[in-house]
Amino acid sequence: MLKYCLKKAGQVAIVMLLISFFSFAIIDLAPGDISSMYLTEDMSDAEKQIVIEKLGLDKSMPEQYVAWLQEALKGNFGVSLSYKTPVAPMLTKRLPSTILLMGTSLLVSLALSIPLGLIAGYKKNTWIDNIISGFAYFGMSIPSFYFGMLMIILFTATLHWLPSSGMHTVGVNTPSDTFQHMIMPVLTMALSTMASKTRYVRANTIGQLSEEYVLASKAKGCTPAKILRKHVLKNTLLPIITILGMNMASLVCGSFIIESVFGWPGVGSFAMEAIGKRDYPIIMAYVMLSGFILVAGNLVADILYSFADPRIKRGIDIANGK
């Protein structure tokens, strides 16, 4: 198993290296560079050359990449062009806000999609299934920014129940205040992710209900609720692990639109702002962060999967000659 984990970790490192190289190359090809922030029209050519050399822009792209990589491995992602301050602390400062928002929406979507999927699967082709499936299709098809605006119009403009934007009311720094600010963005995010998960759980539930162990449970006199909870649920959750692993990246990068619509001060809106300003060091750090979380999420999902399903672990052991 350890060998398997190490192999996967090695793959992660290679993927990260490739992500970083191609991202760097794409940014290098993009028009404009850091020098535009430092050069002024009244500088002489010699003065401009000094600035360019100071910034290392006179070197080739691979040389610049290697220099960047050496620093990135130390946790130094350079200095923001627009803020003139180190990028890493700026990202880490905003990360908790995003994780709070996305983590909560993930939990909410899980908490709702699993029971809904189970019920829809159990009540296959009934009106209950139709309602839940209809709800899931609605969630998958409606754009989140549009749903977010609808929420704001309803809960802020019409009912005056919830604040439209931000994370806190100024001067109020209580958990309940943050909770109020979170309701709309969390529900907006949760709706789309919940919809797909509900469909997965429903499909798995239908599959599992036709298994013989379910028949055996029924024969033993188990109630449908107990069968679903004790037996079917565990097996239907296996594919969810994979989905969760893939969704890990969305914890950080799925928040672009939602954070912008709701003015949430996280890394999503920060990265949007950086893209608008062509602040390449921030964009690069953001790409690396989201790339890392994506591959790390998949790695964790693979490992968890083998723990959750002994058949997979057995397969790995056999492949390793045990």
Next chain:
Amino acid sequence: MMKKRIFALLLVAAMTLSMTACNSGTTAKDTNTATPETTESTETKENTETKENTETKENTETTAPAETTSEENDTFTVAISYMPDTLAPHSGGSDDYTSMTRPLYDKLFIENTTGGLDYYLADSLEVSDDGLTYTIHIRDDANWSDGTPITTADIQFCADYSIHKYGYNRYIRVNGVEGSMNIIDDKTIEFVLPEPYNYQIITLSGMNVYPSHVFNGDPAALESATEYYSTPGFVTSGAYVVSEINEDSFVCTARDDYYRGTPQVKKVVMKVIGSGSTKSIAFENGEIDYMRITTIDELEKYEAQTDKYNIFSMSEARLNYLQVNPFGPANLNDAQREALFYAINGDEVIAGAYGSEKLATNPNSLLTPEMSLYNPDTPDYVYDLDKAKELAKSSGLEGMTLTYIFNKDRANMEAVAVVLQQQLAQIGVTLQIEGMDSSSFFPRFFAASSYNFNGQETTWDLGTNGWDSMKGSTLNQAYSYLNQSSNAWGLTDTCGELAAKINTTTDSEETQKMTDEVIELALAQHRIYPLTYTNYVMVSQKNVTGLDCSPIVPEFIDYLGISVNG
């Protein structure tokens, strides 16, 4: 059994949500429905007095609001598009950032929209007859928020920072040659230029004054002062200090030792508000005190509710123009360009893209009416569709497809593009419109002038851009356009020579004569078509007054004139 459990769980969830929502509703309502108490009736008059910048301490001391006014009523809430990581005066550059830091930092002086200067940290600027020496005197009572007097040592520190950053003192440099900077005393400083340079006023008015004593005169310390400028309480020169910084907002509190008096608005809250329609909803919900409006629909909507809102309009001192690219793939000749310009109906552009002259007007010059060199009699381009069709046919323009680029971050630019597309279609020209954000637009539009011919100069034929802050006594942004480097805009050399002369001439009559000449000469070459002078229109809550007290964009250069007490 299972059904009952699920039903019970759903009920509990619904109740919890309802209770939470009701609770928040109470909080929001409390904030929103608070009616500001009326303060002394003399306030309005005193507001007007402060906006004229003839303020004295005695004058502004009387503007303090009644003590009975609650803190909430003295708060002015502004929507910001993002939360800056630092509030350092030298970190910004965008209009958004400038607006955010307006309450915190004062300039020495600024050029106003009537051709004069409004003084802030300085109380006089004298220019010698030969146009070489600029002497600035700092107000005796100008002080930092920690009580330290603002002196010429702080100006020296700005020069040192310029040297640290650029390698030269930008405040005394003209055409690559540096003059000298002489400190006369604690409050008086001289900038001696190597040659006359009228643009110097713009350079000096843009100077950020930094507190030398905070950084012990070390420019490197200022450069890395991110933490200092992201911690409440850092030293400011403006009417406010930052008292609170949150993840999505910061709060500015009025100084009681501000040298120009105490602001009526005690707290300015800068709060991140979501994009798009969220801002409108937040405004109507009372979460923010004002917002800009750019469409006729919005204007009419709020004008119809004068019992709830105030409308403020001021000239943006901005010229939006259409540029014909001399390096464009179509390589349009003079007759073709003339045909294009005959086909453009300026009034229709205003009507179609803006809907009202309240939002924009039809320009006649490359200068704006807010500039002292502006001449209202400058002959404008004439709309003549028949002539345009005839010329288009004879010059071979008819049937051509041109690439048109615009900056979609700018208000109404997309609508302008659509109107122009329709107008030019009438002479058989097809416009391929490409809208893009600022960061993509500028390297493409200014490929020849500012980006050293980066290859994108050949990718477009027509483009719209705008010059902002077109005020004061110089050619302003028109100067660098006319006195082009690298022949970026296709104008003749005579334009550049005349512009350079204007910038060095001290005789005002001669300057005006040459200005008229160069503007007419430039327009005659059919390279640039002035499209609109735009207005900056804002809608505020009914209790907010004085937003136009100092009509300078980005807003608000002078917070002393703003009141939230009706």
